[in-house]
Amino acid sequence: MAKKQTKHKKPDPLVCLDSAYSMEFKFSRRFQKDPETLRRLAHRVVDLLADAGHYDWLADSVAGDLVCLADDFVIKNVTDLIREARAPGKAVTRG
Numbered sequence: 001m002a003k004k005q006t007k008h009k010k011p012d013p014l015v016c017l018d019s020a021y022s023m024e025f026k027f028s029r030r031f032q033k034d035p036e037t038l039r040r041l042a043h044r045v046v047d048l049l050a051d052a053g054h055y056d057w058l059a060d061s062v063a064g065d066l067v068c069l070a071d072d073f074v075i076k077n078v079t080d081l082i083r084e085a086r087a088p089g090k091a092v093t094r095g
Helices: 036-052 055-086
Strands: 015-017 025-027
Touching: 015 036
Parallel strands: none
Antiparallel strands: 015 025
């Protein structure tokens, strides 16, 4: 019996650009899972925006990132409150 040859899947491109109506970047999963490269890219983009004087774009980007962080903070704090309320034998402080 002949062995089946397995086809190797071609890796997804790092960046796709569709500029027909609007420009949108999509990073591959492989790229997203490389935190150091992603971090360096983010810092480089911030530098490029600041060097070009696009402080309004930079401010909008930072504001959006802060919203994401705020979501994480709220979820973490509410989760901690729920765990505290569920803890047996622990009195819940009233404020």
